[in-house]
Amino acid sequence: MPLINYGKKRDELWFIENLHGNAEYAVKVNKVLTEEESPFQHLQIFDTARLGKILVLDGIVQTSSVLEFSAPYGEMLAHVPLISHPNPQRGLIIGGGDYEIAREVFKHLSVEHLDLVDIDRRVGELTLEHMSEFTGGAEKDSRLHVHSEDGAEFVKNVPNNHYDFVLIDSTDPGGPSTPLFNARFIRNVYRILKPGGIVARQVGSLQFQPDEAPSNFRCIQSIFGEASLYISSIPIYWGGLFGFVIAVKSGALAQNLDFSEIKSRFEARNLDTIYYSPEIHQAAFLLPPYIKKRLETVYGCELIMEIEGCDLDITDAEERCKEFVERLCEKINMKRFGGFQYYNFGHAKSKTSGPSFVQLIETSSIVGHVSNYWDGTLYLDLFTCKDFDPQVAVDFAREFFGARVAFSVFLERGSVRNSARKKLHVLGEFCSERKNG
Amino acid sequence: MPLINYGKKRDELWFIENLHGNAEYAVKVNKVLTEEESPFQHLQIFDTARLGKILVLDGIVQTSSVLEFSAPYGEMLAHVPLISHPNPQRGLIIGGGDYEIAREVFKHLSVEHLDLVDIDRRVGELTLEHMSEFTGGAEKDSRLHVHSEDGAEFVKNVPNNHYDFVLIDSTDPGGPSTPLFNARFIRNVYRILKPGGIVARQVGSLQFQPDEAPSNFRCIQSIFGEASLYISSIPIYWGGLFGFVIAVKSGALAQNLDFSEIKSRFEARNLDTIYYSPEIHQAAFLLPPYIKKRLETVYGCELIMEIEGCDLDITDAEERCKEFVERLCEKINMKRFGGFQYYNFGHAKSKTSGPSFVQLIETSSIVGHVSNYWDGTLYLDLFTCKDFDPQVAVDFAREFFGARVAFSVFLERGSVRNSARKKLHVLGEFCSERKNG
Numbered sequence: 019m020p021l022i023n024y025g026k027k028r029d030e031l032w033f034i035e036n037l038h039g040n041a042e043y044a045v046k047v048n049k050v051l052t053e054e055e056s057p058f059q060h061l062q063i064f065d066t067a068r069l070g071k072i073l074v075l076d077g078i079v080q081t082s083s084v085l086e087f088s089a090p091y092g093e094m095l096a097h098v099p100l101i102s103h104p105n106p107q108r109g110l111i112i113g114g115g116d117y118e119i120a121r122e123v124f125k126h127l128s129v130e131h132l133d134l135v136d137i138d139r140r141v142g143e144l145t146l147e148h149m150s151e152f153t154g155g156a157e158k159d160s161r162l163h164v165h166s167e168d169g170a171e172f173v174k175n176v177p178n179n180h181y182d183f184v185l186i187d188s189t190d191p192g193g194p195s196t197p198l199f200n201a202r203f204i205r206n207v208y209r210i211l212k213p214g215g216i217v218a219r220q221v222g223s224l225q226f227q228p229d230e231a232p233s234n235f236r237c238i239q240s241i242f243g244e245a246s247l248y249i250s251s252i253p254i255y256w257g258g259l260f261g262f263v264i265a266v267k268s269g270a271l272a273q274n275l276d277f278s279e280i281k282s283r284f285e286a287r288n289l290d291t292i293y294y295s296p297e298i299h300q301a302a303f304l305l306p307p308y309i310k311k312r313l314e315t316v317y318g319c320e321l322i323m324e325i326e327g328c329d330l331d332i333t334d335a336e337e338r339c340k341e342f343v344e345r346l347c348e349k350i351n352m353k354r355f356g357g358f359q360y361y362n363f364g365h366a367k368s369k370t371s372g373p374s375f376v377q378l379i380e381t382s383s384i385v386g387h388v389s390n391y392w393d394g395t396l397y398l399d400l401f402t403c404k405d406f407d408p409q410v411a412v413d414f415a416r417e418f419f420g421a422r423v424a425f426s427v428f429l430e431r432g433s434v435r436n437s438a439r440k441k442l443h444v445l446g447e448f449c450s451e452r453k454n455g
Numbered sequence: 456m457p458l459i460n461y462g463k464k465r466d467e468l469w470f471i472e473n474l475h476g477n478a479e480y481a482v483k484v485n486k487v488l489t490e491e492e493s494p495f496q497h498l499q500i501f502d503t504a505r506l507g508k509i510l511v512l513d514g515i516v517q518t519s520s521v522l523e524f525s526a527p528y529g530e531m532l533a534h535v536p537l538i539s540h541p542n543p544q545r546g547l548i549i550g551g552g553d554y555e556i557a558r559e560v561f562k563h564l565s566v567e568h569l570d571l572v573d574i575d576r577r578v579g580e581l582t583l584e585h586m587s588e589f590t591g592g593a594e595k596d597s598r599l600h601v602h603s604e605d606g607a608e609f610v611k612n613v614p615n616n617h618y619d620f621v622l623i624d625s626t627d628p629g630g631p632s633t634p635l636f637n638a639r640f641i642r643n644v645y646r647i648l649k650p651g652g653i654v655a656r657q658v659g660s661l662q663f664q665p666d667e668a669p670s671n672f673r674c675i676q677s678i679f680g681e682a683s684l685y686i687s688s689i690p691i692y693w694g695g696l697f698g699f700v701i702a703v704k705s706g707a708l709a710q711n712l713d714f715s716e717i718k719s720r721f722e723a724r725n726l727d728t729i730y731y732s733p734e735i736h737q738a739a740f741l742l743p744p745y746i747k748k749r750l751e752t753v754y755g756c757e758l759i760m761e762i763e764g765c766d767l768d769i770t771d772a773e774e775r776c777k778e779f780v781e782r783l784c785e786k787i788n789m790k791r792f793g794g795f796q797y798y799n800f801g802h803a804k805s806k807t808s809g810p811s812f813v814q815l816i817e818t819s820s821i822v823g824h825v826s827n828y829w830d831g832t833l834y835l836d837l838f839t840c841k842d843f844d845p846q847v848a849v850d851f852a853r854e855f856f857g858a859r860v861a862f863s864v865f866l867e868r869g870s871v872r873n874s875a876r877k878k879l880h881v882l883g884e885f886c887s888e889r890k891n892g
Contacts, residue, residue: 099690191808199676199808201766201830233828239762262672317826317834322757324871326677328618330639355800363792363818370666370818370840371628381800383822387838389754391670393638393677397868399836403807403822425871431834434761434862 035256037078037190038226038300043256045069051148056140058194069254071149073116077143077192079254081116083152085292087253088118091220091260093294094250094302096122098217099183099264101283101299102272106182107131110210111171112198114187115141117195120162121154123185125289132161137194139166170197173206177299180210186219191230201237208241211266217242224249224256224309232315233262236432238265246273247313248302262302272302316434317434318382320405325415327422328394333373336360342418343377343384349414350406353380396421401431409450416450424450469816470501470778474515474627475663480693482506488585494578495631500585506691508586510553512578513630516691518553520589522729524690525555528657528697530731531687531739533559536620536655536701536722538568538736539709543619544568547647549606551624551636552578554590560622561596562726569598570618575632576603607634610643610842617647623656627664638674645678654679660694661686661746666840668698669752673869675702683710684750685739696746699739710740754869755819755840762852764859765831770810773797780814781820781857786851787843833858838868846887853887861887 031047051063051071062074070084080086093111096119100106108131111119115136123132136142142164150275156162165172169188182205188195189299197203207217217238231247239245249259264272281296305313332338340358347354355378362373372388382401389395396419400411408428416424468484488508499511504880507521511526519525524866537543545568548556552573560569570730573579579601583594593599602609621644625632634640644654654675659667668684676682679702686696701709718733742750777795783790792815799810809825819838826832833856837848845865853861 133790161749196808198829200767202827204830238828240832254810281604307691317761317832320836322866322871324869330637356796356798359793361793361815363815371633372818374815374818374820376813376815376820377821378798378800378811378813381809381811382824383811383813384821385813385836385838387528387755387819389670390637390639392673392752392754393641395677395754395869397838399757399822399838401822401834401836427871429759432761432829432832434759434864 031441033066033072033074035074035077035079038223038257041226041256045072052144054140054265056138058138059189061140061144063144067442071152072254073141073145073149075189077328078189080189081118081152082254083149089291089293090250090252091255092118092122093291094248094298095119095185095187095218095220095262096125097289097291098248098262098299098302099185099216099272099295100126101280101287101296102181102264102266102275103214103216104283106216107182108181109133109185110135110173110176110181110189111302112173112184112186113195114185115139115228116145116149117142117153119185119187120156121161122153122291124154124156124159124161126287129378130161131163132159133165133172135165135167135169135172135439137166137168139164151408168197168281170200170203170206172424173203173210175432176206176210178209179212179215182215183355184211184215184217186217188219190222194348197269199234199237201241204237204241208267211267215267216264216272217267218262218264221247221261221263223255224259224261224312227258228312231263231309232312234394235261235313236315241265242267244271246303247305247309248273249305249309250302259306261309289322304315310367315432316430318401319408320402320429321398321400321408321411322428322429323396323398323400323412323415323424323426325396325398325419325421325424326393328388328396329420330394333388333390333394334362336373336443339375339386342415343375345418346384346400346411347377347379350365350411352402352406354378355380394419394421403408413450416452420452422452468497470503470509472510472511472514472516472864475660475694478663478693482509489581491577491581493575495575496626498575498577498581499541500581505595508589509691509859510578510582510586512626515626517626518555518589519691520586525589526687526728526730527687528692529555529559530653530728531685531735532556532622532640532657532699533562534697534726534728534731535685535736535739536622536653536709537563538717538724538733539701539703539712540619540651541720543653545618546620546622547610547613547618548573549610549621549623549625550632551622552576553582553586554579554593556600556622556807557593557596557599557625558589558591560726561591561593561598562728563724565724567598568600569596570600570609572602572604572606572609572617574603576601589781600832604791605634606617607643608636609639610640610666611872613643613647615646616649616652619649619652621648621652621654623655627659628667636671636674637742638678641674641678648704653709654704655699655701658684658698658700660692661698661749661849663694665749668700668746672698672700672750673752675700678702679704681708682705682710683740683748684742685710686742696743698746700789703761752869753867756845757839757866757868758835758837758845758848758863759866760833760835760837760849760852760861760863762833762835762856762858762861763830765825766857767827767831769856770825770827770833771799773810773812776810776812776823779852780812782855783821783837783848783851784814784816787848789841789843791815792817831858833854850887853889857889859889
């Protein structure tokens with residue numbers, strides 16, 4: 019894992035983060051303070067020229083010792099939910115081994131008990147060793163109870179209605195955080211919150227990780243009934259606006275809290291913050307229109323094609339159908355998974371006779387059913403979570419099968435709920451006809 | 456093949472036809488005139504108490520020596536298309552080894568050349584041996600050219616624009632007739648017809664073989680551009696109304712021919728018929744509303760379900776998903792084909808992580824994609840050509856997965872052409888919610 023690279027000058031050390039693929043950012047490293055492999059992840063702390071001391075897990079910057087750089091994350095993940103709660107007493111932080119969130123939580127004097135569950139105790143140990151000025155002494159606070167275990171396992175054993183708040187300070191999905199993005203975990207979070215209890219989590223860059231906010235919003239909204247997204251720009255993370263999802267168990271939406279109430283709680287609790295303020299709190303829920311729209315989330319899309327007048331020498335030939343699937347996947351940049359399956363098991367009835375084929379693609383499928391009777395019509399379903407140009411797929415399919423015409427509709431999945439209540443939501447309709455002569 | 460069964464009285468012989476499954480008809484057999492197995496089919500000729508002498512192929516009655524019983528088939532398959540043609544000279548009969556259609560065709564004196572292609576020469580030989588009174592001497596007509604070969608192969612070698620008419624007098628799909636229901640064959644029929652040339656074929660019982668007429672209509676309509684269905688009731692065939700599809704190459708629809716023109720052609724050709732008349736011709740195109748509606752044909756249907764809040768212990772377990780598919784197939788009476796496939800190949804991204812499964816069913820498929828992040832939502836596509844109750848499927852899926860709610864839409868396949876032009880044609884929308892408490 020080349021987390022440190024030599025920059026243009028061979029005598030300089032640079033840290034390059036490439037979380038987002040095809041886009042990196044780099045900071046000059048003054049000194050490598052520590053680097054080790056724990057059982058869970060790769061840990062590094064660098065002293066950098068631009069970002070102060072930074073904690074890096076699996077190559078991704080987590081926090082900075084410079085408050086101006088880290089507070090937009092730490093303060094927003096702690097104070098927005100805690101101010102949204104009238105009297106937060108008992109709380110849980112999942113992740114947060116660097117004590118940043120705990121440091122902020124303890125500013126609320128109503129808090130009596132705080133569990134902190136991080137799978138990797140080395141995060142805390144290295145932070146204290148190299149960035150002790152950063153923890154604000156949270157590690158010594160008698161209200162703190164640290165548990166070095168898997169957060170997803172921890173919540174299973176917590177009684178119902180136990181916490182006033184749960185703050186999920188995880189790394190991005192993948193690695194040790196993977197179970198923290200599963201609906202099982204969120205269902206437990208719901209269960210262990212008291213009525214009126216609040217959850218908040220970070221959901222990544224709205225620009226560079228566009229799926230994360232809608233997905234996590236959807237999951238939490240689905241389980242809690244309602245949820246809100248709020249945003250901040252975080253200097254140590256590259257990617258524009260970063261999102262947080264917040265939800266209340268059996269209570270009013272956090273975003274509906276009156277500004278005067280936010281202000282009065284902020285003053286009553288006498289919070290000492292450098293980034294968070296009642297005005298920032300309120301503004302954080304004001305989303306750009308395109309982000310609001312994106313929260314009307316879909317899971318993926320399904321292109322439903324009917325390709326009429328196919329060349330039966332192609333539909334009847336397993337090798338040609340296989341070639342079609344392979345070339346289609348290339349054209350629309352899908353990754354095939356497993357083998358191509360082709361069966362000619364249609365009954366000898368006018369309607370059902372003809373081959374079917376299946377190709378799984380990461381992470382969905384292409385399924386085809388051919389009627390050799392109905393003038394060689396191919397019924398094709400292309401289901402995928404990945405973006406592609408449906409017109410390209412329709413044109414290619416019609417051309418490949420030498421078909422006269424292809425009709426198709428393009429559906430959003432994850433929106434049938436709306437469809438079933440209104441009319442089916444059709445994103446687009448595409449047609450491709452062979453030009454004669 | 457128990458084509459002859461002893462009836463209630465052990466000393467009586469009965470022929471029982473069970474073409475339609477779960478419904479049979481039986482006629483008392485006076486005498487078995489002949490019975491043999493040709494390379495292509497099982498042939499029998501019986502002398503019966505009710506239907507006269509009958510020709511039986513693979514257990515299915517084809518024709519009767521009693522004109523009142525067979526003419527509604529033979530005359531309607533010959534005269535409706537030939538009267539629809541202003542000057543039929545050169546024609547082709549596919550099948551028709553019993554000479555019945557040739558007998559009718561030769562009543563049109565304009566006909567100069569008639570090719571008859573039957574795969575099984577034994578049909579004609581046995582007919583002449585045991586039912587010679589039935590052929591009207593057609594077998595000796597100098598205009599007749601008999602070819603003992605596969606009709607689908609024969610048409611491949613015919614030059615373009617060769618015939619004025621092609622009459623397809625086939626047995627039902629299955630057995631040696633199978634290739635005659637394939638779009639390849641119909642494309643060749645189109646090719647070998649002259650402009651203005653006419654094709655007609657029988658398409659089975661509109662009540663007992665409800666798929667045949669819409670399927671064959673669709674295939675011919677698709678290739679010819681337009682087609683018509685006409686009907687008759689045929690005493691030797693049990694199943695109410697039987698259908699014929701007729702189409703004209705590059706010409707006006709046969710059904711649009713003026714009644715005065717039908718009458719004038721009928722009289723000019725001086726046709727001697729016992730069933731067919733200009734009035735019967737015209738009336739045959741008048742379809743019952745439900746049959747007309749059925750010609751707005753669909754290929755099958757697709758139930759698109761989104762099942763929210765699933766029990767992840769079920770979606771995550773291959774065995775449980777397999778059990779779901781098996782029980783679903785039982786509930787809606789679908790036959791599984793091949794094995795159940797289950798893969799957990801989702802990427803560790805909030806949107807795409809989760810298992811997928813595929814089960815082919817005769818003759819389509821059940822495909823599921825699970826998101827374990829979005830509160831355990833199962834995206835299920837059930838594509839089939841067979842009727843089932845979508846509400847039963849939706850309710851069962853929701854219950855089985857212990858899900859909170861299931862939304863679904865039910866699409867007709869083979870209708871996306873219309874969808875793409877208007878709005879997507881949604882047949883039904885179904886919802887099923889768990890009742891709490």
